Amino acid sequence: MTNKQKVSYAPSIRRLPSYLNIIRHAQSNGDQFISGTVIANELNLEPIQVRKDLAITGIIGKPKKGYPVNDLVLAIERYLGWNVEHKAVVVGAGNLGSALSGYQEFKNHGLNIIAAFDTDPSKVGSTVHGVPIYPLEKLEEIIPELQAEIAILTVPSPFASSTCDSIVKAGIKSIWNFTNIKLKVPANIIVWREDLSSGYAMLAVMMKIALKNETAEL
Amino acid sequence: MTNKQKVSYAPSIRRLPSYLNIIRHAQSNGDQFISGTVIANELNLEPIQVRKDLAITGIIGKPKKGYPVNDLVLAIERYLGWNVEHKAVVVGAGNLGSALSGYQEFKNHGLNIIAAFDTDPSKVGSTVHGVPIYPLEKLEEIIPELQAEIAILTVPSPFASSTCDSIVKAGIKSIWNFTNIKLKVPANIIVWREDLSSGYAMLAVMMKIALKNETAEL
DNA sequence: TAGATTGTTAATCGATTAACAATC
DNA sequence: TAGATTGTTAATCGATTAACAATC
Numbered sequence: 001m002t003n004k005q006k007v008s009y010a011p012s013i014r015r016l017p018s019y020l021n022i023i024r025h026a027q028s029n030g031d032q033f034i035s036g037t038v039i040a041n042e043l044n045l046e047p048i049q050v051r052k053d054l055a056i057t058g059i060i061g062k063p064k065k066g067y068p069v070n071d072l073v074l075a076i077e078r079y080l081g082w083n084v085e086h087k088a089v090v091v092g093a094g095n096l097g098s099a100l101s102g103y104q105e106f107k108n109h110g111l112n113i114i115a116a117f118d119t120d121p122s123k124v125g126s127t128v129h130g131v132p133i134y135p136l137e138k139l140e141e142i143i144p145e146l147q148a149e150i151a152i153l154t155v156p157s158p159f160a161s162s163t164c165d166s167i168v169k170a171g172i173k174s175i176w177n178f179t180n181i182k183l184k185v186p187a188n189i190i191v192w193r194e195d196l197s198s199g200y201a202m203l204a205v206m207m208k209i210a211l212k213n214e215t216a217e218l
Numbered sequence: 219m220t221n222k223q224k225v226s227y228a229p230s231i232r233r234l235p236s237y238l239n240i241i242r243h244a245q246s247n248g249d250q251f252i253s254g255t256v257i258a259n260e261l262n263l264e265p266i267q268v269r270k271d272l273a274i275t276g277i278i279g280k281p282k283k284g285y286p287v288n289d290l291v292l293a294i295e296r297y298l299g300w301n302v303e304h305k306a307v308v309v310g311a312g313n314l315g316s317a318l319s320g321y322q323e324f325k326n327h328g329l330n331i332i333a334a335f336d337t338d339p340s341k342v343g344s345t346v347h348g349v350p351i352y353p354l355e356k357l358e359e360i361i362p363e364l365q366a367e368i369a370i371l372t373v374p375s376p377f378a379s380s381t382c383d384s385i386v387k388a389g390i391k392s393i394w395n396f397t398n399i400k401l402k403v404p405a406n407i408i409v410w411r412e413d414l415s416s417g418y419a420m421l422a423v424m425m426k427i428a429l430k431n432e433t434a435e436l
Numbered sequence: 437t438a439g440a441t442t443g444t445t446a447a448t449c450g451a452t453t454a455a456c457a458a459t460c
Numbered sequence: 461t462a463g464a465t466t467g468t469t470a471a472t473c474g475a476t477t478a479a480c481a482a483t484c
Contacts, residue, residue: 007420007423007424007427008474009475010420011474011475011476012475013416013419013420013423014413014416014419014420015416016419017398017413017415017416017418017419018398018400018413018416021398035440035441035442036441036442037440037441042400043400044400046476046477047441048476048477048478049475049476049477051441051442051443052443052475052476052477055443055444060442060443061441061442061443062441062442062483062484063440063441063442063443063482063483063484064439064440064441064442064483064484065440065441065442065484066440066441066442067442079423080419080422080423081422081423081425081426082419082422084422084426086422086425094317095316095317095320095321095347096317096321098313098317099312099313099314099316099317100313102313103313103314103414105398105414105415106418109415109418109419109422110422111418111422129313149425150421150425173425173428174421174424174425176417176418176421180235180236180239180323182236182260182261182262188428190421190424190425190428192417192418192420192421192424194414194417195232195235195236196321196323196412197235197323197327198231198232198233198235198236199394199410199412200235200324200327200329200394201231201232201234201235201298201300201327202225202228202231202232202410203368203392203394203408203410204298204299204300204302204304204327204328204329205225205231205297205298205299206225206392206408206410207299207304207367207368207391207392207408208299208302209225210391210406210408226450227451229450229451229452230451253464253465253466254465254466255464255465264452264453265465266452266453266454267451267452267453269465269466269467270451270452270453270467273467273468278466278467279465279466279467280459280460280465280466281458281459281460281464281465281466281467282459282460282463282464282465282466283460283464283465283466284464284465284466285466
């Protein structure tokens with residue numbers, strides 16, 4: 001009934017991709033080991049936090065040397081489920097949807113975008129970044145054929161709820177929601193909402209505080 | 219020296235934009251009051267959390283009725299600094315940069331994107347969603363002329379550091395960083411990093427857990 | 437060896453949730 | 461009035477940070 005999927009270690013999980021970036025860098029440098037201290041410095045974090053976060057992946061470090069780079073990359077990818085490929089579709093091939101279709105980074109994370117859907121007849125039949133665009137009305141027909149597991153929802157917010165219902169009917173198990181609408185879905189459907197506005201809220205508040213401090217100094 | 223701008227109530231701040239959406243909806247419905255309970259139900263949150271969050275804006279509710287809608291909208295906007303307009307530029311008019319340039323939602327938040335910069339000569343001189351594109355090399359010259367305060371950084375990550383340096387030289391005070399690079403900036407520069415990968419990390423982990431529970435039921 | 441770095445256990449900090457009197 | 465909803469104060473929960481022995 002409740003679809004509050006509380007995930008343990010959520011803050012740690014959200015930091016792991018940043019660690020992975022740095023560790024992959026070290027890997028391409030040919031480094032065998034990388035220490036938590038080095039990762040922490042790179043990201044302005046505390047070394048103890050990095051060690052605690054890495055501990056959840058099950059990897060064991062060597063005192064004095066750090067963590068074995070190759071093992072660490074694999075352990076993080078395994079922990080994040082990024083070693084498994086997931087087929088995804090973009091629903092709403094507007095500005096944001098098109099951008100995400102072409103986001104190369106996702107390929108490294110096992111996220112494979114294989115189709116997009118849009119209502120615009122002039123887009124249907126063409127491709128964005130190599131991804132074919134299908135008519136939105138045929139979504140419930142095509143998604144099962146493609147065996148897509150993930151829907152990336154980037155329709156304008158007035159259409160979010162109804163489109164979401166179609167997606168669920170089509171058998172999608174997991175929705176990455178870029179609209180500012182809270183979706184109502186059955187309990188077994190996974191939803192992660194990406195909220196760009198909340199990022200701007202943080203930025204704007206920090207600017208307000210900075211301005212206050214500035215004028216206070218006069 | 220340290221640019222760890224710790225903001226109090228960060229989790230509350232990040233939830234406020236969602237509340238604002240719902241409250242504006244109520245406002246356009248002509249509602250005079252909205253209760254924390256209603257907001258909470260809409261977002262699958264606890265009413266006490268909504269009340270606590272709204273308390274930081276300084277607004278006072280009426281027992282039995284809830285919060286006055288018009289006052290609440292203004293109070294949240296004021297608290298978030300969204301009542302102040304900020305001029306912004308997009309640096310890197312690729313897929314994501316173009317998408318953000320056309321993101322209408324931002325206008326409602328006082329974020330006014332007035333220019334974009336790119337290295338691609340075929341883009342320079344044209345516009346994206348009405349936003350003029352300038353050559354990236356002229357960034358340090360043009361930004362001061364435009365009196366932009368915010369840079370939205372959407373260049374490919376190999377160029378993030380050097381571009382960031384130019385941005386800082388140009389006098390930008392605040393950077394919304396969409397690259398996966400941790401930027402090195404002077405202490406007085408505000409940075410908020412938006413990390414799309416961390417969202418996918420959460421989604422992928424939730425999918426892994428769901429799969430585990432499923433197979434456990436057999 | 438000496439010392440940087442680890443993993444573990446405990447302490448602190450902050451955020452969420454609970455309890456409840458006040459009130460329109 | 462009765463009861464839904466508020467704001468406040470306290471309790472709980474979870475995340476971060478500190479301390480430190482173990483070790484390569």
